[in-house]
Amino acid sequence: MLEIRGLTAEIDGKPILNGIDLVVPTGEVHAIMGPNGSGKSTLSYVLAGRDGYQVTGGEVRLDGVDLLALAPEERASAGLFLAFQYPVELPGVGNANFLRTALNATRRARGESELDAVQFLKLARAALRDLAMADDMLKRNVNVGFSGGEKKRNEVLQMAILKPKFAILDETDSGLDIDALKIVANGVNALRRPEFSALVITHYQRLLDYIVPDRVHVLAGGRILRSGGPELARALEESGYAGLGLEALGESVS
Amino acid sequence: MERRAAFAQSGLPSRKLESWRYTDLRPLAALDPIAAPAIVDTTALAADLPALSGPRLVFVNGRRAPALSVAPPSDIIAAGGFVADPARFAALPLAVLNAQFAQEGAEIVVPDRFDAGRLTLVHLTQAEDTTPVFTHLRHRIALGAGATLTLVEYAAGHGVYWHNPVIEITLAPGARLRHIRIQAETQESFHTATLFVDLLAGARYEAFTLGLGARLARSETHARLGGTGAHAALSGAQLLRGNQHGDITSVVAHDAPGCTSRQTVKNVLAGRARGVFQGRIEVARAAQKTDGYQMSQALLLSPEAEIDCKPELEIFADDVKCSHGATIGALDPEQLFYLRARGIPEAAARAMLVRAFLDEAIEGVADGAARALLESAIGGWWEGA
Numbered sequence: 101m102l103e104i105r106g107l108t109a110e111i112d113g114k115p116i117l118n119g120i121d122l123v124v125p126t127g128e129v130h131a132i133m134g135p136n137g138s139g140k141s142t143l144s145y146v147l148a149g150r151d152g153y154q155v156t157g158g159e160v161r162l163d164g165v166d167l168l169a170l171a172p173e174e175r176a177s178a179g180l181f182l183a184f185q186y187p188v189e190l191p192g193v194g195n196a197n198f199l200r201t202a203l204n205a206t207r208r209a210r211g212e213s214e215l216d217a218v219q220f221l222k223l224a225r226a227a228l229r230d231l232a233m234a235d236d237m238l239k240r241n242v243n244v245g246f247s248g249g250e251k252k253r254n255e256v257l258q259m260a261i262l263k264p265k266f267a268i269l270d271e272t273d274s275g276l277d278i279d280a281l282k283i284v285a286n287g288v289n290a291l292r293r294p295e296f297s298a299l300v301i302t303h304y305q306r307l308l309d310y311i312v313p314d315r316v317h318v319l320a321g322g323r324i325l326r327s328g329g330p331e332l333a334r335a336l337e338e339s340g341y342a343g344l345g346l347e348a349l350g351e352s353v354s
Numbered sequence: 355m356e357r358r359a360a361f362a363q364s365g366l367p368s369r370k371l372e373s374w375r376y377t378d379l380r381p382l383a384a385l386d387p388i389a390a391p392a393i394v395d396t397t398a399l400a401a402d403l404p405a406l407s408g409p410r411l412v413f414v415n416g417r418r419a420p421a422l423s424v425a426p427p428s429d430i431i432a433a434g435g436f437v438a439d440p441a442r443f444a445a446l447p448l449a450v451l452n453a454q455f456a457q458e459g460a461e462i463v464v465p466d467r468f469d470a471g472r473l474t475l476v477h478l479t480q481a482e483d484t485t486p487v488f489t490h491l492r493h494r495i496a497l498g499a500g501a502t503l504t505l506v507e508y509a510a511g512h513g514v515y516w517h518n519p520v521i522e523i524t525l526a527p528g529a530r531l532r533h534i535r536i537q538a539e540t541q542e543s544f545h546t547a548t549l550f551v552d553l554l555a556g557a558r559y560e561a562f563t564l565g566l567g568a569r570l571a572r573s574e575t576h577a578r579l580g581g582t583g584a585h586a587a588l589s590g591a592q593l594l595r596g597n598q599h600g601d602i603t604s605v606v607a608h609d610a611p612g613c614t615s616r617q618t619v620k621n622v623l624a625g626r627a628r629g630v631f632q633g634r635i636e637v638a639r640a641a642q643k644t645d646g647y648q649m650s651q652a653l654l655l656s657p658e659a660e661i662d663c664k665p666e667l668e669i670f671a672d673d674v675k676c677s678h679g680a681t682i683g684a685l686d687p688e689q690l691f692y693l694r695a696r697g698i699p700e701a702a703a704r705a706m707l708v709r710a711f712l713d714e715a716i717e718g719v720a721d722g723a724a725r726a727l728l729e730s731a732i733g734g735w736w737e738g739a
């Protein structure tokens with residue numbers, strides 16, 4: 101279970117998150133929607149532990165563990181995964197080496213045995229097949245020269261291999277055509293099980309047709325303004341933020 | 355006593371010399387070393403040898419160490435005799451000193467069209483007590499027309515010393531030498547190496563130099579592309595920390611038409627380390643269609659680390675393509691965070707990014723075993739951090 105209570109955070113003294121309260125019970129998938137600039141990526145970075153954000157109040161617990169006290173890598177080995185809105189290019193780092201190093205670091209931290217190159221390759225090839233990705237993806241440098249869609253799929257591949265217990269997907273659907281979107285959604289759905297939870301950040305109802313959320317939250321101005329069932333996403337799609345009486349909250353999604 | 359006096363008088367190059375502006379040898383002068391004594395029983399040094407199979411010529415304190423060596427094929431003459439020719443190196447004080455003191459060295463001659471495989475050349479220097487010592491070796495490597503050789507050179511030691519080798523390389527038409535150099539001297543030592551490489555038509559010299567050790571190191575290469583279509587690649591990397599000073603200096607002279615030269619040097623500097631890169635490409639009037647490229651990149655891992663870069667082009671031909679550049683940067687926090695967010699601990703993430711930074715310079719090293727040796731030397735660098 102992820103519990104966020106009264107979370108406030110600033111960037112260079114400018115408040116961005118203004119008191120977030122959000123609970124994602126184990127086994128559930130929640131969606132966050134909200135206008136550009138409302139603080140969605142900031143929330144995901146603060147949860148993952150990126151530098152440059154000052155947490156000024158509140159707490160975050162994952163299954164009781166105080167996430168904010170941990171280094172980013174410790175959060176990852178505690179089971180947190182962030183699919184980046186803008187995946188980072190790593191020239192000179194091969195994707196296979198990257199994935200294996202990440203997997204083995206995570207396994208080591210969890211007290212599991214490391215995989216050798218052969219075991220890893222078997223696992224990675226299976227994951228690639230599930231995501232309809234070509235094997236040569238492993239030979240390329242991480243995200244270097246990848247198209248937007250390939251980068252997003254590479255995020256989902258990492259998630260499939262690392263098998264987190266809590267995943268945050270930050271606009272993983274943006275810029276994907278419908279086929280790629282289905283593949284991404286299948287990747288998430290394949291992980292769905294009673295001990296897996298996720299926070300799916302999206303602009304579009306479209307993704308939520310394939311990853312049906314248990315709850316939908318509307319984030320605006322660094323606060324959760326409204327929460328509801330999947331029908332809330334559809335209402336947003338039809339009438340926009342203005343239609344929900346949220347017109348004062350920055351630019352709209354359209 | 356006589357040797358020590360000679361050392362003091364000979365005058366190490368001072369910073370007044372343009373090519374020594376960034377590297378100050380006064381700490382070496384203050385060392386006042388004596389000629390390294392012969393080590394009677396070298397077998398204890400076997401543990402210092404690089405993990406490479408095949409023929410190996412080992413020198414300990416400037417002398418051949420047959421007990422540690424593995425004879426190369428008899429076609430390759432590996433004898434010790436050479437005639438020093440100080441006149442050629444008059445402008446280079448360290449080579450002059452070498453000529454004055456060197457008594458031994460390897461002479462490797464590969465006959466025409468012979469593929470000599472891989473040969474390892476090891477220099478070990480050992481100061482047995484607290485008295486600093488020096489060794490000057492002079493090697494000569496000559497490849498006949500169309501001959502090939504992969505030469506792995508490795509330098510290490512114990513204690514405080516100065517190692518000042520000179521290597522003369524001549525490549526006949528169509529010869530190809532792959533030269534992998536690992537400098538892993540002790541952190542208290544001084545290492546100054548001077549290489550002369552002469553290439554005739556269509557010859558290829560492909561070097562990768564890794565500098566990890568020494569309190570002060572300089573690797574100076576003078577390559578002369580003297581025949582049409584010759585190619586020289588002088589890649590390298592230095593990984594320095596603490597108060598280490600590392601200097602990579604090169605002069606590539608294009609004297610014949612249609613030659614290519616490539617140089618990619620990567621500097622990784624931690625602590626208060628100081629790196630120097632001086633690269634000069636000279637294109638003679640006759641060297642039309644020259645294609646020269648040179649790049650120095652520095653990754654500063656600490657705010658106190660420093661790099662001085664001096665790239666120079668001197669072009670007398672009109673139809674040439676020459677470019678050079680230099681970059682200085684730090685590790686990218688975005689990249690570091692991305693790796694850490696995937697569960698990779700910070701130290702390992704940094705090591706991965708540094709290794710990635712070196713990739714472009716290392717990828718040209720074709721010999722698998724030599725490459726593995728490089729990887730393990732680079733991997734080991736982090737253990738001293």
Ligand SMILES: Nc1ncnc2c1ncn2[C@@H]1O[C@H](COP(=O)(O)OP(=O)(O)O)[C@@H](O)[C@H]1O
Pocket residue numbers: 111116134135136137138139140141142143
């Ligand atoms: N590095 C930064 N420096 C300054 N302001 C930032 C930075 N990153 C984000 N912001 C600001 O924080 C607010 C929230 O941004 P973000 O979390 O990226 O929103 P979203 O993901 O919902 O579009 C915006 O006003 C944005 O301009």
Ligand SMILES: [Mg+2]
Pocket residue numbers: 140141142185270271
């Ligand atoms: Mg965003």
